[in-house]
Amino acid sequence: MTGLAAEHYFELVRPILPEFKGFESENTTRLGCGYDFRLRTAKDDRFLAVEVKGLRGLTGGLSLTPREYEAATAMRSRFYLFVVKNFQKSPFHEIFPDPLSGKLEFTRSERKVIQVSWLASV
Numbered sequence: 001m002t003g004l005a006a007e008h009y010f011e012l013v014r015p016i017l018p019e020f021k022g023f024e025s026e027n028t029t030r031l032g033c034g035y036d037f038r039l040r041t042a043k044d045d046r047f048l049a050v051e052v053k054g055l056r057g058l059t060g061g062l063s064l065t066p067r068e069y070e071a072a073t074a075m076r077s078r079f080y081l082f083v084v085k086n087f088q089k090s091p092f093h094e095i096f097p098d099p100l101s102g103k104l105e106f107t108r109s110e111r112k113v114i115q116v117s118w119l120a121s122v
Helices: 002-016 066-078
Strands: 024-027 037-041 044-054 079-085 092-097
Touching (some): 002 024, 002 044, 044 066
Parallel strands (some): 044 079
Antiparallel strands (some): 037 044, 079 092
């Protein structure tokens, strides 16, 4: 729920953000490409990628999926992490360009999951 609300927040404020001035936005959340929005200008084939995360409070943890991490690694200065904070009271945002080489420190976490299912032939 917070993620969807954060994406809507980004769509509302993006036109007035200096970092993304002059860019048109395409929602890519359902494409599984490693970011939520592709931003392009009319005169350039290159694009910026924006991954949007939401936090209920002022602080919290966030994670990147393997695909998001790969996109951030490949795109570096063209990849932005847009974090919407404080959804419980008054939302505001923080933008992290090239988040893997900035002030955020990501640590790798592995988890094994056992999934049970029942199969039948018809």
